[in-house]
Amino acid sequence: GRRVVVVGSGWIGMEVAAAARGYGNDVTVVGRAQVPLREAIGRELGGMFERLHRDNGVAFRNDATVVGVDGGGEQFVVLATGERLPADVVVAGVGAAP
Template identity: 60%
Template sequence: MAAAGSRAGRAPGHGPSIGNMADHILIVGAGLAGAGAAVELRERGFDGDIELIGAEAHAPYIRPPLSKGYLAGTDERASFEVKPAGWYAEHGIRFVPDATVTALDTAARSVTLASGDTLGYDKLLLATGSTPRPLPVPGGELAGVHLLRTVDQADALHAALADGGRRVVLIGSGWIGMEVAATARTLGNEVTVLMRGAVPLHSQLGPELGADFARLHIENGVVLRADVSASEVVGVGAR
């Protein structure tokens, strides 16, 4: 067993080694939380087996740039990876991409993947995060309706917005919606935001700060429609 701090990259004062509290730790979810946990385990001296299961084909990355710099085309893909892709293998972490857990058996200490494979564990960490809600109205499945959570979705949205001159409607005025609105406007598109409340970010910031954000977006050419909900999306194809 390696001594505490014997692995490269452990920062001074980073805390005591956790030792081998288990032989095999399985982490389901390869976002910032899951990948960060794997990194922290190694940096604190855990030298047992670590498996990191991710639903996407990409190495773990940080999501906030997807609605800002990466969507705008100014941030490189590598700039928001949790670690370079080769880091996991170099540190003895088995990263399993493009895999979805479909069943959990706590008695047998195992999970089943969509592929049918079964993985055992001594300790299990669930770090699956959240998923965006599809628009539950007629037309919500049309090709021109985008969701944004993954880098692939950001790539598709960037391709639609990058040349400017499009009319864009954002349904929802939380952080991601308003960030996408600002980015789409910066890229030269006409942008309208449909809000259920009176101001954007009302539930996060309250009415006063929400009003400040509203003024900022209006000054930059974003149209805000307050107290409305979408009931249907009408269109043909992706436009």
């Protein structure tokens, strides 16, 4: 019953979103790409995975940039557009460069 915001729409972000949703949480995935998993598997297959997740209740903010987390009382993930996503849990699945 928590509000989970997953920052990153790659494999880790999508897996965390599916698991969190499976436990009954409200889930929003924020990704910089226009389609999740685009860099890994392309636009068409990434769109298929997005539809599958949406059909299971996951919300998406694609082509979005996180500019901060505001924790004054209630916690929010703040996007560059000014949108504030309420979040009880924030997961950063943004990748790594060796």
